[in-house]
Amino acid sequence: MLTEAFSKRMGYAAMALPRHLARLGAEVHVLTSGLPPYHQASGFATTYGQFSGGETLVPGTEEQYDGYTLHVLPFHRRFGYVRLRGMQRRLLELRPDIVQTFAVVGWLPLDAAVAQMRGGFALFTGSHTTASVFRPAQPGVHLSFAARVANLLTRTMPGAFNSWRSERCYGATVDCADIAVRFLGVPARKVVVAPLGVDTDVFAPIASTAAVEARRAHRARHGAGDEDIVCVYSGRLTPDKNPLLLARAVARLRAEGRPYRAFVVGEGPQAEEIAATAGALVHPFVHFTELAAWYRAADIGVWPTQESTSMLDAAACGLPIVVNDTLRAVERIQGNGVTYRLDDEDDLVRVLRELAPPARRVALGAVGAQRMRDEFSWTVLAAQRLRDYEEVLGRHGPLGAPSILHDGPKATGVAET
Numbered sequence: 001m002l003t004e005a006f007s008k009r010m011g012y013a014a015m016a017l018p019r020h021l022a023r024l025g026a027e028v029h030v031l032t033s034g035l036p037p038y039h040q041a042s043g044f045a046t047t048y049g050q051f052s053g054g055e056t057l058v059p060g061t062e063e064q065y066d067g068y069t070l071h072v073l074p075f076h077r078r079f080g081y082v083r084l085r086g087m088q089r090r091l092l093e094l095r096p097d098i099v100q101t102f103a104v105v106g107w108l109p110l111d112a113a114v115a116q117m118r119g120g121f122a123l124f125t126g127s128h129t130t131a132s133v134f135r136p137a138q139p140g141v142h143l144s145f146a147a148r149v150a151n152l153l154t155r156t157m158p159g160a161f162n163s164w165r166s167e168r169c170y171g172a173t174v175d176c177a178d179i180a181v182r183f184l185g186v187p188a189r190k191v192v193v194a195p196l197g198v199d200t201d202v203f204a205p206i207a208s209t210a211a212v213e214a215r216r217a218h219r220a221r222h223g224a225g226d227e228d229i230v231c232v233y234s235g236r237l238t239p240d241k242n243p244l245l246l247a248r249a250v251a252r253l254r255a256e257g258r259p260y261r262a263f264v265v266g267e268g269p270q271a272e273e274i275a276a277t278a279g280a281l282v283h284p285f286v287h288f289t290e291l292a293a294w295y296r297a298a299d300i301g302v303w304p305t306q307e308s309t310s311m312l313d314a315a316a317c318g319l320p321i322v323v324n325d326t327l328r329a330v331e332r333i334q335g336n337g338v339t340y341r342l343d344d345e346d347d348l349v350r351v352l353r354e355l356a357p358p359a360r361r362v363a364l365g366a367v368g369a370q371r372m373r374d375e376f377s378w379t380v381l382a383a384q385r386l387r388d389y390e391e392v393l394g395r396h397g398p399l400g401a402p403s404i405l406h407d408g409p410k411a412t413g414v415a416e417t
Contacts, residue, residue, distance in 0.1 A: 011288035020382035022067030160185030205318030232298035237268030320364035336368030
């Protein structure tokens with residue numbers, strides 16, 4: 001598995017999928033630069049710097065981590081993308097059956113596609129860019145001739161070459177898949193929508209007296225009583241995510257005499273303004289395993305603008321989810337979520353007010369927790385991915401080692417359940 005960024009503190013696909021594939025018996029190697037997620041984002045230092053700064057993955061090192069082998073390779077940046085030095089050589093040394101990237105365009109998929117012609121492995125790519133952050137795919141946006149040419153040269157043509165050498169491209173959502181076809185040169189026949197998952201070992205609803213007491217203690221520690229309706233948000237505190245809108249909506253509900261509060265977990269330029277809002281508490285980023293306690297201490301999960309995999313984690317903990325009405329990945333909220341009009345504070349206040357009855361929240365949350373276990377658990381998704389890989393190996397014959405599984409019959413049996 002090839003990933004530009006990697007963090008032991010975050011639960012993204014590049015960290016979660018290898019762990020769960022290894023649990024199913026696959027021998028997994030992850031090649032990375034060791035750069036933290038979002039390293040390329042403007043304002044990274046002020047938003048993520050303190051959280052990611054203490055984590056150092058040293059280029060040139062190799063370690064056993066979470067059931068797989070983590071290779072941190074030297075890197076350099078060229079034309080806006082990170083390139084791993086010696087990656088092709090390492091792939092040829094490892095002789096994998098399967099190579100999975102999490103992108104279609106960039107040096108990692110390109111170098112993998114070139115190495116595939118010599119190494120003979122089956123290459124899979126991914127598309128994780130949603131329309132909410134990819135302006136050319138947004139409604140009403142018309143690209144100039146120069147912009148279309150630039151997209152052709154920098155995205156479509158490289159993506160088409162990489163796709164020529166690959167078996168499938170996994171789009172994390174419907175719009176991710178659409179972007180892969182329309183802008184990244186991936187043939188539609190090679191695109192599969194495969195949702196991002198939830199670590200349901202970590203994120204699960206309250207199911208014991210001890211968990212109830214832990215919820216009460218967490219709320220009390222941060223100023224919330226049993227009667228309060230706590231709305232939670234986690235992620236970066238920036239205008240594009242706009243958690244300030246949630247804080248303002250909560251302040252208005254409190255002004256009406258309603259017992260709403262906001263727990264906002266993250267860092268960024270909106271932090272100070274959110275913290276100054278009535279009923280809002282801001283807490284710095286935490287290790288992804290600690291987020292479950294924040295979700296279980298809350299009553300409603302709210303992501304006002306751009307979608308986030310955190311909404312899946314919160315749903316797995318039994319929270320109803322509130323998102324805006326432009327969300328295209330509607331499978332994440334079917335039966336367990338409510339939408340409001342994008343950036344409309346009045347409408348967000350209305351939706352939160354309608355979620356005041358505990359029975360309504362519990363009903364939505366129960367549906368979400370069940371759907372996360374059945375449809376979005378990394379255990380389920382990794383088993384499906386492993387079946388995809390084995391299907392390709394079965395169609396083309398062994399491409400490297402005899403099997404990607406250490407003990408085929410036992411692990412395959414687990415994957416099939």
